[in-house]
Amino acid sequence: MRAETVFLRCHCPFFVILEVESTDIFIDGVKKMAKLWGGRFDGKNEAWIDAFGASIPFDQKMAKQDITGSLAHVKMLGHTGIITPDEAAEITRGLLILQDKLAQGALTFTIENEDIHMNLETYLHQEIGPVAGKLHTARSRNDQVATDMHLYLKDTLAAVIEKISTLRQVLVDKAEENIYTVMPGYTHLQHAQPISFGHHLMAYYQMFTRDQTRFEENLIRTDVSPLGAAALAGTTFPIDREYTAKELGFAQVYSNSLDAVSDRDFILEFLSNASLLMMHLSRFCEELILWCSHEFQFVELTDTFSTGSSIMPQKKNPDMAELIRGKTGRVYGNLFGLLTVMKGLPLAYNKDFQEDKEGMFDTAETILTSLEIMSGMIHTMTVHTEQMKEATEKDFSNATELADYLASKGVPFREAHEIVGKLVIDGIQKGRYLQDIPLEEYQAITPLIAEDIYEKLDSVNAVKNRHSLGGTGFDQVAWQIQKAKEQLTEE
Secondary structure, three states, rough: OEEEEEEEEEEOOOEEEEEEOOOOEEEOOOEOOOOOOHHHHOOOHHHHHHHOOOHHHHHHHHHHHHHHHHHHHHHHHHOOOOOHHHHHHHHHHHHHHHHHHOOOOOOOOHHOOHHHHHHHHHHHHHHHHHHHHHHOOOOOOHHHHHHHHHHHHHHHHHHHHHHHHHHHHHHHHHHHHHHOOOEEEOOOOOOEEEEEEHHHHHHHHHHHHHHHHHHHHHHHHHHHOOOOOOOOOOOOOOHHHHHHHHHHOEEEOOOOHHHHOOOOHHHHHHHHHHHHHHHHHHHHHHHHHHHHHOOOOOOOHHHOEEOOOOOOOOOOHHHEEEEEEEHHHHHHHHHHHHHHHHHOOOOOOHHHHHHHHHHHHHHHHHHHHHHEEEEHHHHHHHEHHHHHHHHHHHOOOOOHHHHHHHHOOOHHHHHHHHHHHHHHHHHHHHOHHHHOOHHHHHHHHHOOOOOHHHHOOOOHHHHHHOOOOOOOOOHHHHHHHHHHHHHHHHH
């Protein structure tokens, strides 16, 4: 270490000149900075303790946002006269150098410097010298990291919203191709009533539309600047928080400094929304996995989204769909993990907050990749329309059509339900379906049944005739698709 003159600016119209020991140290001949908070301590941690406490292995993902926040902060320091214009210009020059180096992949980060903030400040010090130390004026790592996370999540939310919108468009396109594709609708995973495959796909369109809306609302509560809250109580420097918020593109600022540095609701909201999104993706994947099976053969996924077996040559496994289904669990885990971290924390900042980032990063990467894969799977999958239709002809999913037919003829529905139930039992025993029963047998039950019953029992007609608002009737599915197109165009 060496003695060095340091100028500390204060509110007085003069500079305080102090002789202090420089924080420069040399390790293996390379100049490094001691811990930026080290003045209070006279001991040195062991390396494994430093490693346990360091966040740089994961918070380096926010390096871009950290530099962006610092550029806004130094601009404000110069704007308000807290540092001189020359100092602001020099610090800005150094930050822009780091920004370029980061983009080129030329920056490496070390555990000795703990986190992304101290790593970047060390690099800045190497680029421009002691004036780099003025960057941290009127700022704490507490509001700095909160700002980084807000910026990171704003970027992530924009990407998530875009990918959900793409998936919704893919669903609309595939649904439009399959308005007249008839398939069994299920309850309890049992054949229930025939439906349009387009109708089935549009149900997922609605789910993902709600998901997108939740992320859009999440963005509103993420678009708030904590910068300037400092450690927890604000600062005595004449900062301009609205100025930095505008520079960073934030819509508003936190009005309470304690809340600003301790709020992680916006991350919890993101993790919660992500869990709902993954639940919907997982449900869809579960159906795709079933539909790909030999027993169903309703759809086939392309080789891009499938894998084989190391021992069974015939296998074509829907692994990407299975992985999305499986990754749902880790997203749930990230939500419950942060909820548990937060539940007992007093105001304001606590080291526990270091555990708020990995789950956020992991969830962001998981849902972005899952959405992209799902869009690709749906866009490229082959729909076996004949197989789907055949599945509605060798079952009793048209039983409700017969019951409704009798009810339309004046038979009380409960009585009609019982009549049809007995016919189903008889059909199972005799190995025939409702459309195979001769007209004379129907008329022996009740003369109200006429020749037109076979038209009603046809699965295509069963779908077409369900034209109540939001139903599976072809005209209603086409209406849903048109509304969805208009919605996507407006967005």
